Amino acid sequence: MARSSQSVPPIVPVNFMRQAFALTVASSAIEVAIRASSRAGWSLVDLATLEAAAFAVTALYVAPLAALTRRTRRPYGLLWGALFGVHAAINYRFEVVLNEFVRDPRVFLGVPAAFVVAAVPLVYADRWLARVPWSALFGLSGAAIAVAGVRIAPESGAAPARADQPNVVIISVDTLRRDRLGAYGHAIHTPAIDRLASEGATFEQAIAEAPITEPSHLAMLTGIAPYRSGVVANGTVLGDRPALIWRALAAQGYETAGFVSGFPLHGKYGWGQGTQVWDDDFGAVAGLQSLSLVKLWNQVAVKEHALRERPADLVLARALPWLRSRSDRPYFAFIHFYDVHGPYDAHGGLGPAPTDGSPLNLPFYWPARDRQVTDVAWLEAAYDKEVEHVDDAVAQIMQALGPSLDHTVLILTADHGESFTEHGYLFDHGDNLYDPSLRVPLIVRFPGAVTPGLRVGCQVGGVDVVPTILDILHMDDEVARDGRSLVAALKGEACESLPVYSSTVAGRMVAVPPVAHSRRLPEEKIIFYSDKSPEYFDLSADPGEATPLQNGASRDALDGLVQTLKSGGTLLEAAQDSQTLEMLRALGYLNDEAKPTP
Numbered sequence: 001m002a003r004s005s006q007s008v009p010p011i012v013p014v015n016f017m018r019q020a021f022a023l024t025v026a027s028s029a030i031e032v033a034i035r036a037s038s039r040a041g042w043s044l045v046d047l048a049t050l051e052a053a054a055f056a057v058t059a060l061y062v063a064p065l066a067a068l069t070r071r072t073r074r075p076y077g078l079l080w081g082a083l084f085g086v087h088a089a090i091n092y093r094f095e096v097v098l099n100e101f102v103r104d105p106r107v108f109l110g111v112p113a114a115f116v117v118a119a120v121p122l123v124y125a126d127r128w129l130a131r132v133p134w135s136a137l138f139g140l141s142g143a144a145i146a147v148a149g150v151r152i153a154p155e156s157g158a159a160p161a162r163a164d165q166p167n168v169v170i171i172s173v174d175t176l177r178r179d180r181l182g183a184y185g186h187a188i189h190t191p192a193i194d195r196l197a198s199e200g201a202t203f204e205q206a207i208a209e210a211p212i213t214e215p216s217h218l219a220m221l222t223g224i225a226p227y228r229s230g231v232v233a234n235g236t237v238l239g240d241r242p243a244l245i246w247r248a249l250a251a252q253g254y255e256t257a258g259f260v261s262g263f264p265l266h267g268k269y270g271w272g273q274g275t276q277v278w279d280d281d282f283g284a285v286a287g288l289q290s291l292s293l294v295k296l297w298n299q300v301a302v303k304e305h306a307l308r309e310r311p312a313d314l315v316l317a318r319a320l321p322w323l324r325s326r327s328d329r330p331y332f333a334f335i336h337f338y339d340v341h342g343p344y345d346a347h348g349g350l351g352p353a354p355t356d357g358s359p360l361n362l363p364f365y366w367p368a369r370d371r372q373v374t375d376v377a378w379l380e381a382a383y384d385k386e387v388e389h390v391d392d393a394v395a396q397i398m399q400a401l402g403p404s405l406d407h408t409v410l411i412l413t414a415d416h417g418e419s420f421t422e423h424g425y426l427f428d429h430g431d432n433l434y435d436p437s438l439r440v441p442l443i444v445r446f447p448g449a450v451t452p453g454l455r456v457g458c459q460v461g462g463v464d465v466v467p468t469i470l471d472i473l474h475m476d477d478e479v480a481r482d483g484r485s486l487v488a489a490l491k492g493e494a495c496e497s498l499p500v501y502s503s504t505v506a507g508r509m510v511a512v513p514p515v516a517h518s519r520r521l522p523e524e525k526i527i528f529y530s531d532k533s534p535e536y537f538d539l540s541a542d543p544g545e546a547t548p549l550q551n552g553a554s555r556d557a558l559d560g561l562v563q564t565l566k567s568g569g570t571l572l573e574a575a576q577d578s579q580t581l582e583m584l585r586a587l588g589y590l591n592d593e594a595k596p597t598p
Helices: 012-036 042-067 077-095 109-123 134-151 189-199 213-222 245-251 292-300 312-325 378-409 464-470 555-566 580-587
Strands: 165-175 201-207 255-259 278-281 333-339 408-413 442-445 454-460 500-504 516-521 522-527 535-538
Touching: 012 042, 012 077, 042 077, 042 134, 042 454, 077 109, 077 292, 165 213, 165 378, 189 408, 189 442, 201 213, 245 333, 245 464, 255 312, 255 580, 278 312, 312 333, 312 378, 312 464, 333 378, 333 442, 378 408, 408 464, 442 535, 454 464, 454 500, 500 555, 516 555, 522 555
Parallel strands: 165 333, 165 408, 201 454, 255 278, 255 333
Antiparallel strands: 201 442, 408 442, 500 516, 516 522, 522 535
């Protein structure tokens, strides 16, 4: 008896495999077009590289799917449905409910629902999808690539600034202690930074407004202290911040760009606002980490290794071409390095870390291998190796500036320092307001406006950076800032030490965090806690802050700090989404374990 024709799988024509290939090309091109943005700073080479990578990633999924579905009854519908369903589910998870935990019904019910809604209609549209010519999909791919090319074109801003206006470049080295640089007396090989100091002005007492990346950088780049900006913790969504230095410069026709290397400065928190380019892509291939399937892979397979920082080499790969291509109008560039942040990779090699004896009480976010180290001196040497590596990056920036170096206001500083062993706090920062975490380097180079080799002894703060830049450029944007211009000090004129107010949430992310504040002058310091008695230090007699004064000798300082805090703004709550918490925990800014109490 003849076998029923109903039981024989249909023979799929060659057109199916052609269409599967064309669909792979089209879907990858469309996603690249969606992800493309002028703010990403992609070149045409970057675009072509990403398109090739996107095709390869998509093919890893489509090829086996096509092989499985080609002899089913609805091969076209199943292929299209699976492809669109997966993309719909992933994008729903990472675009719509990114800030929700998996246990939220909008996630564990919404993600599969997104897949079903996108996939099922296509499965039943098999008959019509079979008629889609593969050549039409290739045409769609070409159109998508053209759209991507248009989307990466630089945006036109205000009329260009005068060609005689200087460029501005700020280099921020995350977690850099001032006393680990040759310019500040340390025996270390940092020729590029030493050159900056010899050709510029070095501030002996520069104090950060926070020992945490995001609030300190906001103070540095706006001139507004954390107690008034309301941003005291990493993971805080900035909202509209017209005081950001590049917004003032962009309004005057400057090209503006930022190249960052740590998750706390990611554009998702609002850091890219007002810039033409904000490069916060931590992958080796520009844009690859934004692709749907790569996001899924990072979340499911390598969740603990999801990119949250990048080394100086990758920052330079993006920043240097941008700098070299600027020639016809003044520009502002913010370049951020994260290498000095722990754990230290010891570029250049120090040999095996010593592990004999009792392990040091190192930060919880360091890898288990590193937390077996037993020698403080070895870790300090590893830190120095990171500093030397960053010094090489600074040298490359100066070389890239070329003839425009002397026409550039070049500033090197840090958002905060690092405690090595002080106060029983080993190789970490963020939880206290002691000097090892707050004293930072500040070097300014600009021939004609800065006296070469000058050492400035007065105390200054990160909030003074923006007012100084605007004064050098003869600009006034009428924003009320806490800082003051240091232009006179850069020329060697008298400079008064003013109080610097610093804040921290001790790295704990809760709805109402226990915030600590400090008021520092060269000779005295007070730290005010929300959950215990304040501490007073006579820095003239006790520069290491070893012994708090018991008699509260500086009552005026406490009253001054309290009155200043009362005039501040409302403290903003940091984001509580799962991605932010995971990233900040991995970087050491969120601790589920007990840490030393300040």
